[in-house]
Amino acid sequence: MEPFTNDRLQLPRNMIENSMFEEEPDVVDLAKEPCLHPLEPDEVEYEPRGSRLLVRGLGEHEMDEDEEDYESSAKLLGMSFMNRSSGLRNSATGYRQSPDGACSVPSARTMVVCAFVVVVAVSVIMVIYLLPRCTFTKEGCHKKNQSIELIQPLAANGKLFPWTQIRLPTNIVPLRYELNLHPNLTSMTFRASVTISVQALQDTWNIILHSAVQNISRVTFMSAVSSQEKQVEIMQHPRHEQIAIFAPEALLAGHNYTLKMEYSSNISSSYRGFYGFSYTDESNEKKYFAATQFEPLAARSAFPCFDEPAFKATFIIRIIRDEQYTALSNMPKKSSVPLEDGLVKDEFFESVKMSTYLVAFIVGEMKNLSQDVNGTLVSIYTVPEKVGQAHHALETAVKLLEFYQNYFEIQYPLKKLDLVAIPDSKAGAMENWGLVTFREETLLCDDNTSSVADRKLMTKIIAHELAHQWFGNLVTMRWWNDIWLNEGFATFMEYFSLEKIFKELSTYEDFLDAQFKIMKKDSLSSSRPLSTSAQTSGQIGEMFNALSYIKGASLLLMLKTFLSEDVFQHAIVLYLHNHSYGSIQSDDLWDSFNQVTNQTLDVKKMMETWTLQKGFPLVTVQRKGKELFVQQERFFLNMKPGSQPSDASYLWHIPLSYVTDRGNYSEYPSVSLLDKKAGVINLTEEVGWVKVNINMNGYYIVHYADDDWEALIKQLQRNPHVLSDKDRANLINNIFELAGLGKVPLQRAFDLINYLGNETHTAPITEALFHTGLIYNLLEKLGHMDLASRLMARVFKLLQNQIKQQTWTDEGTPSMRELRSVLLRFACTYKQENCCTAAMKLFDDWMASNGTQSLPTDVMTTVFKVGAKTEKGWSFLLKKYNSIDSEAEKNKILEALATSEDVQKLYWLMKTSLDGDIIETPKLYFIIRTVGRHFPGHLLAWDFVKENWNKLVKKLHVQSYIMQSIVAESTYLFSTKAHLSEVQAFFENQPEANELRYVQEVLEVIQLNIHWMEKNLKSLTWWL
């Protein structure tokens, strides 16, 4: 999945700490039923607070959102829950029950007898009532069943639900689903039935599966032997979105059974599950559309199912629709049968074996462009009026499909591959097998308004989603803790494939930028290991953040560089072949690598230092004669200068590569592995300078001794092109990050970028502008306007020649065009006169032509932003926004509208987008990002988020990617203690959010801004 794309590289990274699998004993309080605990004093431990008795060892329990359920059911059993802090438990040891306790005890003998009888009785009742029935069968239970907790959650009807865990039992597996749906797009409801063929792996009496559908009216059960449908009872447990079906007979291991459920539900309006919306077409007519977005946990809201990725099955889908609509699903259409009242029933072929989150169906008015690729029909579907914008996507998808089939040495297994542009959707794109969905701007391309950046984004996202057809769809992670195997691989393949077949797009520049940004977030203490336990829906939702994508891809790039491209390809081909249609975890990937390396290198051991530890290393390099002394520690932004990091035990196996003034890049292919805290590299000769981490193929930051930094700075000034543009960008990134850490003076970072006047490439300039822009923004928001202007004057002076050379056209290579876009945007944003005059002239001409005159696409946003500064220009742009059908142009207009200096306009934009009628709600993130960055809107954005929090959460879901981004973008420029306290206080009152990692992350970012200012403000004032 591509969660959000307007600026997917700047999304926050956040995760829940791995704390779910503590092997701590459970603690149950029996004090509320005094006569039920007549234990000998020696058998109990007394907890001082609240005078509660503790009985240990009743099984593993995880503190999570289920506690409420557990608690209520525990009360039923005459129990209540305790504070579970292990510290408390430890402190409780040694306490003993007071002899004059709550029970009035006639004599010691009676007490012992009473104790024995009651304990035995309670134990027997609990065992009989609560253990799964398979416990008493010859075959016994699957291991997971045996660990079933003794304390049960309550079902919706008030009875005890027979399953306690968030994960489903593994005693029943689904084989095939037959899903019949009849949606009514105007009433936003649907009627449906699902028939599930299942197989019992162990004997059992009930079937537990997921369901979040609204009205289940009838459930029947049939065994393969009797072939007789029997109506059965179900029990619902809404909190876990589970239902239990009680079979009329024991389900026996190895036998197949069929469940059939009839139900109805609402079509969702919140962009997940089976969701619907209306839009207006080119003739202003209201139209309806429905689509699905199931990943990660929403298939269950469209049909009862075993909604975990490892429960793969096949699917037959039938949809009843009005005749003007097209219905699409994962598989090609098998038949279309006209029914009464203008309805048509479409049936799709049975699918390949796949996970529920990949199931998809769409109903709406659509047209398509198609092309056959060796027996697979590739189609781009859009609403009818936009099919003319689909050519570029079709061409791209065809090339990429051919590339992947060759590279993976596995044919794409379906007869069709549809890519559909959805008029209103929250996810950037979703890789449903055979039916990939996109936001319109990530699939459609309008020749007159799509910039080179728009085309790159579209190409990358198609590449990402098609890579998922293998990584994710064919081979799937067993559980969401390993989502990086899906997303890291798809992201890696996205850049890798584009380097191979669309080299001219220079997408490596975007990847570098993404790596720099993710490392910034990965150096916070609120970061998480790449592979992290995730159980609740909040934790699973948070796994879909930039860390899984970009860090995952960066580690694969590092491994590919270390092992060589051939070895890497062999290993992943082997991995895909070995696990096709199966479910895997990280170890399966490393095993394939170890098989190919023939155990000469333990890839698993090496890579686990990267996937199981959070953060990344700082490699410090010191050159002495021909020797290079290297050492590693964790790069940790909260580290105080000169002090050791708190977690000194961190150790990575780092592939170190380097280049020096004595050789060119091709002479340094080999790398050495630093798997200890420190090591020495022999350079064989004395050199003038050394640059470690060639082309930033490794996921680490490098710090040099003073002399070595000086030598590099001098080399850049003398001739920067001796180093690659990736290395120049890497040096700029590393020195500014180290300055943030206090390892180098900020002034030295500015010394390094003094060479920028001779810079010709996009990546180093973008990186320098990112860091200087951030400093400018922090200064400006604190009111240090003079200092901020001096800073920008300095940067402008460095880049003035390059800015002067730019023309207001779309000429040149993609990289040159992006550089032009970056430089002119910079010049106009900081109000450079020539830039603003030229942009205003273009805007006036464009407005005079009523928006018909074409503008150069790469500078269109800059032109609109300058034009939006006037009242007339702003209103004209808004009118235009409502009448055009190019999403690329709409986004450019929206960005310009959101840079207005009129707070009323800004408020109106945010409000209108939240309402979702004129501006789609998913674009709100984009608006808030722009509003929050500029001065008048800076505080307004956060105020808006606070005021509308409940509405935002209802519409966008608190853990979603888009909410993570909205919170981060509206707070990341705060740098005062007052703001820190305010944000903190706000989230303390939002219990559903306060637990989430991204909230911890934004608080940490504000703290770091405060520290940064305290550390650097004085020296900036002094030398700027």
Ligand SMILES: [Zn+2]
């Ligand atoms: Zn993805």
